[in-house]
Amino acid sequence: MAVSVARAVAPDGSEVIVGADRPDVYLPLLEGKRVALYSNHTGRVADGRHTLDLLIDNGVDVRYIFSPEHGFRGTADAGEHVSGSVDPSTGVPVLSLYGKGKSAALSRVDSVDVVVTDIQDVGLRFYTYYCTMLELMNRAIDGNKEFVILDRPNPTSPMGVDGPVLDMKYASGVGRLPIPVLHGLTLGELGSMASGEGWLKGGRKSRLTVVPCAGYTHATRYELPIAPSPNLPNIHAIYLYPSTCYFEATPVSLGRGTDAPFEVYGHPSMRPGGYTFTPRSRQGATKPPLMNRTCRGVDLRNVPSDSLIARGVDLTYLIDAYNRMGRPEKFFTSFFELLIGNDRVRRMILDGRSAAEIKASWADEAAEFDRRRQPYLIYPLQ
Numbered sequence: 001m002a003v004s005v006a007r008a009v010a011p012d013g014s015e016v017i018v019g020a021d022r023p024d025v026y027l028p029l030l031e032g033k034r035v036a037l038y039s040n041h042t043g044r045v046a047d048g049r050h051t052l053d054l055l056i057d058n059g060v061d062v063r064y065i066f067s068p069e070h071g072f073r074g075t076a077d078a079g080e081h082v083s084g085s086v087d088p089s090t091g092v093p094v095l096s097l098y099g100k101g102k103s104a105a106l107s108r109v110d111s112v113d114v115v116v117t118d119i120q121d122v123g124l125r126f127y128t129y130y131c132t133m134l135e136l137m138n139r140a141i142d143g144n145k146e147f148v149i150l151d152r153p154n155p156t157s158p159m160g161v162d163g164p165v166l167d168m169k170y171a172s173g174v175g176r177l178p179i180p181v182l183h184g185l186t187l188g189e190l191g192s193m194a195s196g197e198g199w200l201k202g203g204r205k206s207r208l209t210v211v212p213c214a215g216y217t218h219a220t221r222y223e224l225p226i227a228p229s230p231n232l233p234n235i236h237a238i239y240l241y242p243s244t245c246y247f248e249a250t251p252v253s254l255g256r257g258t259d260a261p262f263e264v265y266g267h268p269s270m271r272p273g274g275y276t277f278t279p280r281s282r283q284g285a286t287k288p289p290l291m292n293r294t295c296r297g298v299d300l301r302n303v304p305s306d307s308l309i310a311r312g313v314d315l316t317y318l319i320d321a322y323n324r325m326g327r328p329e330k331f332f333t334s335f336f337e338l339l340i341g342n343d344r345v346r347r348m349i350l351d352g353r354s355a356a357e358i359k360a361s362w363a364d365e366a367a368e369f370d371r372r373r374q375p376y377l378i379y380p381l382q
Helices: 023-030 051-057 102-111 129-142 187-196 235-249 305-311 316-324 335-340 344-350 355-361 363-376
Strands: 034-039 061-067 093-096 114-118 146-150 207-211 264-267 275-277 295-299
Touching: 023 114, 023 146, 023 207, 034 051, 034 102, 034 129, 051 061, 051 114, 061 102, 093 102, 102 129, 114 129, 129 146, 129 187, 129 207, 146 187, 187 207, 187 363, 235 305, 235 316, 235 335, 264 275, 264 316, 295 316, 316 344, 335 344, 344 355, 355 363
Parallel strands: 034 061, 034 114, 061 093, 114 146, 146 207
Antiparallel strands: 264 295, 275 295
16 A cells, blocks of 8 residues: 655745644544554654643544653663553553563554554664664554654754665664665655565555655754653764764763763773763663773764764774774674674774775665665655
């Protein structure tokens, strides 16, 4: 079945209107139907209401809320299992899709007519919100259920398409599709592409409707009004995320447990760089790597955002840390391949190749993906 995309008409001026703020488009699609909502703390509209409240205020029969990594309120640590609960203001059950009860939670899709997604993604292959959406799409296909995505901008879209395409032998909870690290798609576009390219279960198509943003292009510098997860507190950290996340697969701290996660990196044994920081336990990073240990390293907060956008996926920081630590034999864990998406990049770093050489190694596959995604773009590139 073909994907239905409601037409986005740009408003006067440059204000971006997210899909959830266009109830005139999607409320008729939900009338008289049993609805499940996949969302978290980012699912808010311009007047401050959560999309859940907007739906209920308009008489929509919301049976369940599905929540992703970090939970419905967005406060849990990365990777922390989250249990189900009940939303206190509405009484709607909250079912976690990031914990031991995930299979039971997914089975609730069978008892609704339509699944609505409204969540702020950041446009990276290893950010888990889209992985959870794909699981819901597959379950909806099993039951021939409708699927509606209330689209939101991709804040890293101005960075373009960059990074290696995932070798599917490394598919995991931090990578589910053969896409680059920076795929340059909104969730609505990504869901459309997954359905159109046969990437969903059994190659089947989703009964998908995308409610687009208005006044948005892929060149729009969109600063998120709400931090999408505890350790991406600002747009500068998000621009660094495609380049510093790989420290998760090394002994190096990327600043979890500080005021600058993903914007600094360091280790107690790193050669001095004139900057030190000490990770501490805090909400969203209760047990950060190297907790209470003084790390010597690098502060990236002064790197201009324009420079980060132009560089895209930049392994300079990872290679710098590896060299500053004396090129230790046990620097990378197996998690690195899951994040970067292949087994070539680690070998190139160990062989002493530069960040520019490594970037050139994936240029062709990124360009091919860029070409392949064109039919699924809802928004102009400029």
